[in-house]
Amino acid sequence: MARIIVIGAMGHVGTYLVPRLVEAGHDVVAISRGRAQPYSLHHAWGGVEHQIMDRTAMEADGSFGPAIRALNGDIVIDMICFTLPSAQHLVESLLGNVGHFLHTGTIWTHGFSTVVPTLEETPKYPFGDYGVQKAAIETYLLDRARRDNFPATLIHPGHIVGPGWAPLNPAGHFNPAVFSTIARGETLALPNFGLETVHHVHADDVAQLFMRAIANWSASVGESFHAVSSGALTLRGYAEHMFRWFGHEPDLSFQPYDTWAAAQPSEDAKATWEHVARSPNCSIAKAQRLLGYAPRYTSLQGIEEAVTWLIADGQVAPPAK
Structure with missing residues (x-):
């Protein structure tokens, strides 16, 4: 099994993803800014290594990427990257030092809807700083995947729901x-x-798609997938x-x-x-076809x-x- 670093592990999706990873036999390191608790406690959290890192401060002094690299993860899952410079800083540190890198995007990279359901490969014209930055990160990661064999996968959730x-x-x-x-x-x-x-999408269904991307490395690397309901x-x-x-x-x-x-x-x-x-209004056909994604909710x-x-x-x- 793999050693997996989860950055932003205590959030909506991490609450469900981390226990899934532990129960699958992985060695999990949960990175968070403070000592927040996940939205629901699960016995699997007892087997998780916790590390506290202030990403903003560490990026400012250039230490965040090297600190993540030093944890020697086979897989890195980044749940909380919101700007292109933040993504670039981490990728430059991990290039050649990670087997799979998974980034949490957003369906807001699409901007206005045109033909629906929207496909991942539909030309993107985002608006608003959040969508624009996330789209720039996607373009960057997919380019690094194609030019430099950086093993990136992007998961784009919809409006995440769940108890809590x-x-x-x-x-x-x-x-x-x-x-x-x-x-x-x-x-x-x-x-x-x-x-x-x-x-919408249930947080556990987003976690499911991350698990399927990890289990299907060859089909998921260099690709983006919508994580939404049916x-x-x-x-x-x-x-x-x-x-x-x-x-x-x-x-x-x-x-x-x-x-x-x-x-x-x-x-x-x-x-x-x-x-x-x-x-x-996004399509999940690609995730269904390549990864076997099947939303429970x-x-x-x-x-x-x-x-x-x-x-x-x-x-x-x-x-x-």
Whole structure:
């Protein structure tokens, strides 16, 4: 089995990925900035080596890449790289010193949706600093894979859901008050006609795809894969489902985006614009064909699990009896 370094191991995906790696027999080193706990504890965490590293500070003095290289990992999984210089720093240290390098990207590298479901090889025109930087990292890693045989694989998650945090809601932002509005059976206002799309994925299904990429090295190196559920949701369809899940008939109203946004907290309205402007709807055909990816959760199943946790945590009212 391999020695695997996981950078950003305590996040949404790492919570599920690290136990999967340990149970598969791998020797795992979990890198985190502090002593945060994963979102759910699993007995497998007891067999993990923990290292605390402040990536930002160490990149500034040039020590992060050499420190990761010194851990002698066969495989390095980078969950928290957000800029091209950060990726370049790490790759330059690992070139010739790692057997497989897996990077966590994002479906936001695609920018506006055109033909859907969107394929990985669709020409990309990202907007916004996050998507632009992630797309630049993807271009860089795939170029290094082709020119220098750097063994890179990119996994692009959608909107990650799971118990322990608020999911992207039917209004296109993360305020759990939307689910409380639905739970009370009150009218929920949506922007436009509610036909923009969002594409969720359960954190454990992202972890599954990482495992399949590791197990299928020859098929995954030099490639990018979408990590999303089997189907995107329209905001309207998502909202209608949640009303019924809470025991109510749907009660929706629709307003032009600018009118709708004026009545929302500015942070929520901005988050909604970021999501509806992109309206992601991504294909998983490539991951299915090359890696055997088979999401366990549909979007709605993953969301229901997350909202069940919000109810138990007291952030959302329970369903009507």
